[in-house]
Amino acid sequence: MTQNGAFKENSAGNERMFVMKCGGSTLTALPDSFFDELRHLQEDGVKAVIVHGGGPAISDNLARLGIASSFVNGLRVTTEEVLDVVEMTLSGSINKAIVRRIQGSGGRAIGLSGVDGNLITAAPVANSNEVGLVGYVTEVKAEIVAGILALGYIPVIAPLGVDAAGQRYNINADTAAGAVASYMQSPQMIVVTDVPGILTTAEDGSKKVLPSVTVAQIDQMIDSGEIYGGMIPKVRSAVDCIQGSVSEVVIVDGKEPGVLRRVLSGEIIGTRIVRG
Numbered sequence: 001m002t003q004n005g006a007f008k009e010n011s012a013g014n015e016r017m018f019v020m021k022c023g024g025s026t027l028t029a030l031p032d033s034f035f036d037e038l039r040h041l042q043e044d045g046v047k048a049v050i051v052h053g054g055g056p057a058i059s060d061n062l063a064r065l066g067i068a069s070s071f072v073n074g075l076r077v078t079t080e081e082v083l084d085v086v087e088m089t090l091s092g093s094i095n096k097a098i099v100r101r102i103q104g105s106g107g108r109a110i111g112l113s114g115v116d117g118n119l120i121t122a123a124p125v126a127n128s129n130e131v132g133l134v135g136y137v138t139e140v141k142a143e144i145v146a147g148i149l150a151l152g153y154i155p156v157i158a159p160l161g162v163d164a165a166g167q168r169y170n171i172n173a174d175t176a177a178g179a180v181a182s183y184m185q186s187p188q189m190i191v192v193t194d195v196p197g198i199l200t201t202a203e204d205g206s207k208k209v210l211p212s213v214t215v216a217q218i219d220q221m222i223d224s225g226e227i228y229g230g231m232i233p234k235v236r237s238a239v240d241c242i243q244g245s246v247s248e249v250v251i252v253d254g255k256e257p258g259v260l261r262r263v264l265s266g267e268i269i270g271t272r273i274v275r276g
C-alpha cells in the first residue's frame with residue numbers, strides 16, 4: 001500500500017479528494033505546517049476543496065462599524081447592511097488570507113464565493129422572518145469546483161449564496177461545506193475547528209473526545225445539551241451529508257500535527273460521524 005493507500009475513492013472515479021471546512025474559530029491559529037501539508041497533498045495528486053467560515057472576524061468588523069449583530073440558534077440575523085459586512089469579510093479578507101497562506105506554502109489556490117458563477121444557489125431559510133437574509137443551499141455547481149481542481153488549484157470557497165433574482169444570502173459555513181461535499185460526491189468531509197472533536201463528560205467529570213458518533217447519539221447529545229452552540233450546525237450538516245454519498249465526516253483540531261494525512265489515512269483522530 002502506498003502512503004496514501006487508505007484514501008477512499010469518490011463515485012466519479014478513482015480521484016482522491018476531500019472537502020474541508022475551516023472554521024473561523026481556528027483560521028488564524030492554523031500553523032504553517034497545516035498549509036505545508038495541504039501543499040504536499042496537492043503535489044501527491046490529492047484534490048482538496050476548502051469551504052471556510054469567519055464568524056468571529058465578521059463580528060469584529062460589525063462591532064468596529066457599530067452595527068448590531070445577534071444570533072438565533074447559531075444563525076446570524078442578517079440584514080442587507082450586515083450582509084455587506086459578511087461579504088466583505090468572507091469573500092474579501094478571509095478568503096484571500098487563506099489563498100495567500102496556501103500560496104505561501106508553495107500550493108496553488110483560487111478563491112471564490114458562492115456568488116461567483118452562481119456556484120452556490122440559495123433560498124431563504126424557513127425562519128427567515130427571524131434571521132433575515134440567511135440561505136439554505138438549493139444547488140452547488142459542482143462542475144465549477146471540478147474545473148478549478150482540474151486546473152490543479154485548490155478551490156477556496158466563501159459561504160455566500162445567490163438566487164435567480166441576484167439576491168445574496170449569508171450561509172452558515174458548516175451548511176455550505178456539507179452541501180459542497182454532497183454535490184462533489186466527496187467520500188469524506190473534514191471539519192477543522194478549535195476543539196479536538198466532539199467532547200463528552202466522563203463519569204469522573206473529565207472531558208474526553210468521542211472517537212465516533214452515530215446520528216442517534218448526536219440527537220441525544222443535542223437534546224441533553226452536551227452538544228451546543230457552534231457544534232450544532234457542524235453535526236447537523238454532517239448528518240445531512242452522510243445520508244448521501246459522503247460516507248463520513250471527521251471533526252478535528254487543525255492544530256494537531258499532520259492532521260490531514262492522519263485523517264485521510266484512517267487514523268483514529270478527532271470524532272468520526274458515521275451512518276447507523
Ligand SMILES: Nc1ncnc2c1ncn2[C@@H]1O[C@H](COP(=O)(O)OP(=O)(O)O)[C@@H](O)[C@H]1O
Nearest residue numbers: 023024025193195197198199226227228230231
Ligand atoms: N460537545 C461538544 N464538544 C466540543 N465542542 C463543543 C461541544 N458542544 C459545543 N461545542 C462548542 O463548539 C465550538 C466549535 O464551534 P465554533 O466556535 O462555531 O467553531 P468554528 O468557527 O470552527 O465553526 C467549540 O469551541 C465549543 O465551544
Ligand SMILES: CC(=O)N[C@@H](CCC(=O)OP(=O)(O)O)C(=O)O
Nearest residue numbers: 024053054055075076171172173
Ligand atoms: C448564517 C450565518 O450565521 N453565517 C455565518 C457565516 C460564517 C460562518 O459560518 O463562520 P464560522 O464557521 O466561523 O462559524 C456568520 O454570519 O457568522
